[in-house]
Amino acid sequence: MSLGTKVHGFCGAIIPRVSGSSFSTRNSSTLTSRCSKPFVNGCSLLPSSRHTTTEEVPFSLYNRWIRHCCRTGRIDEAMSLVAEMDSLGSRPDSLTYVCLIETLAGLGRTLEADALFQEAVRFGPHGSNTRLKVRLYNVLLKGCLRKGQLELAVRVLGNMEEENIGKNQETYEILLDYYVSSGRLEDYWRVVNEMKKKKFQLSSFVYGKIIGIYRDNGMWKKALEIVEEVREMGLAMDVHIYNSIIDAFGKYGELDEALQVLDKMQASSDAKPNIGTWNSLIRWHCHHGALEMAIELFTMMQDQGLYPDPKIFVNLITRLGEKGKWDLIQKIYEAIKCRGHKDTGAIYAALVDVIGQYGRFHDVKGLVDKLKSEGLAPSAGLFCALANAYAQQGLCEQTVKVLETMENEGIEPNLIMLNVLINAFGTAGRHMEALSIYHHIKESGFTPDVVTYSTLMKAFIRAKKYEKVPEIFREMEASGCTADRKARQLLQSALMILDKRH
Template sequence: MALLAQMEALGFRPNSVSYTRLIDALGSIGRTLEADVLFQEMIFVGFRPRIKLYNVLLRGFLKKGLLGLAIRVLGVMGDLGTERNQETYEILLDYCVNAGRLEDTWSMINEMKRKRFRLGSFVYSKVIGLYRDNGMWKKAMDIVEEIREMGMVLNKQIYNSIIDTFGKYGDLDEALEVFGKMKQEGVRPDISTFNSLIRWHCKSGLLKKALELFTEMQEQGLYLDPKMFVTIISRLGEQGKWDMIQKTFENMRSRGHKKSGTIYAALVDIYGQYGKFQDAEECISALNAYAQQGSCDQTVKVLQLMEVEGIEPNVIMLNVLINAFGIAGRHLEALSIYHHIKESGLSADVVTYTTLMKAFIRARKYDKVPEIYMDMERAGCTPDRKARQMLEVASLVLQQRN
């Protein structure tokens, strides 16, 4: 863009290829408005873009919901006599489906048929998904039957759409049959495939099969989806199947998920909800997991559950809560926990003071940092390197302000 500005300042303009590449680059990183300005300039100086450039702009505009700009691009295409290609129709079809515009979707498909464009797996998977999401079960299955009669080679997208449609309407045997056929034909299931199957089996109360699918997913080396784990253990918790929860969690730990904060927090949260806390170590692990995400409400919830279980919060746990409030930008709540520590007769440690200082620096309340530092020295705590660095930063900012 800087080079373009220099060229124009010297009275030169890029050629058609340079315009195309620059607009393509801007569109690919989401800078659609800048791409549109260059596109208009390109048209103004008399260049005729190729269809690839129109498609780049359409995809970028529709992805951001800029329907007006997309319509204008289509208008320019019409004015300059540029015909839509397969990719153009698929971009427009994708938008219509995602927007739930059933009539426009069929209008687009009929136009593709008239112009003899191929209706491949991408198109059919989109249509099946649209019918499924609009509760039109029979229509979705008619499309599946049409695909079977055509002998079309199915790809992953269309398999996933069919499986999810069967699952949503409770026909899980059919969903599993399609799943088996998918694997037989060498199409590797992805995380969306397993998520769909696990979700609908859990909803139907078929937890044993859901766990089998969950295990198969992990055996295939697919990235663990925390939402699916939470769904499964929530259902198991409702049924009081604590041994199965523990077994599932241990299997996950053995596969390298021991350090996953979201997973550990979910387990402890479910155990706490149903009164199944084991010990303070699990509570601290949950607190740390939530605090690192700045999930203050969940952190407080775990502390409350601990109190019900008779586990007294100590300075370590309260420091974690200060950290959670600090990450969330809630410095006043962090300060209130510090006062609670002192009023409870507990001894604040270096971590307490440094975590609190960090919370105020995050909130840009630099004037409070020296006060906390002095409190730390008065309490007989030796400031560490981190505390001294934060004091220096705060002091420097305050000097600049004055």
């Protein structure tokens, strides 16, 4: 069954259905039907008279061209070339498999990535190259977890064990990143202990995640103790740890302290602020209502040559829109245009239309076509940013249209998009539709994370269905997902109201 979304029921309950993208691109047109000649580093990858010499093209050139297409965002053309190689009795080399799988997984086309992965494992010419095999596994593992498909990720890890391929540092860090973001803390500590047992170094990335765990669970003093532990060990205070500290300060409203950490980073020679640093600072200043400083930070980030994250842009202009500051929204957008952000300018223009006009931009397909005409390749992240812009205003129909358009582009919905749908219906006061999305998540092989449960609890609180909140909370704990501070606050609010009723 193809990807699609149906709206059913008297309440307009949405029951999306997700299945894999078809592998039809493998049956695309042949090389001889193409009219554009590929070039890499100024050299043609194919003979000039391809209509007569196609069969003589060395397979090494096919591999180079496929990798070039992946790097330049032409994945469908790359898949067509794979089909041609297959028809000629050959397959991509190991490096090309890695490039293809990484690109497909990044676009949310995880089922195609998995199919290629299985092919690579079965036929790949990597032989005894364990290092390349681990890289293949890591690429697929990251794609599965990014989409929220924990069961598929567990299968990947099982295949690694069966082939006696050990996890490397990257494998562990991929797992740790997912377990923290999804609230699966028992799994997180299990992986940390496994790393210690196998004598892997606990890097600044790992310690940064540990600080984040304590931050999310209200253990501020413990987070600071970890910082001291890092210093005593002589481990460099790199950008990962600095970003975790900034995020911790921001979460608890200690904005001046967060800015002091920024000053230290800017004065440092080896831990300069990155996009994550600025995103965190802008997000928490918006959260605590310090919009003027958020705008100043937004400008400072661009002064350092960094492209604004569309999610942060949505957050900032949504806050300004709530206060009716349309002139500032337009001013921010004009400033971005003046800086010549050609690659991302179209998405910001679209978001201004959505937020600045409060959802009056109803033609979602037209909006996406506009982005494509500007040379912006559709991606899962782009669609999530658009959907989030509508969801924050409770515009359910438009959010659903974004999902449908995403599916029509051949991109599989990920857990982030489904969480956005729950938020859209919850914000609109349609809690039963929000609940149907949650059931769909579980039925479709996704693993709900702490954001899923918190957003669902919030939907029932908005609908004044407080008795349902403890039930959702218990279900979250039973799933192995550990509640963060926000989830516990939602539970406490619901219980207080229920106590007053009795």
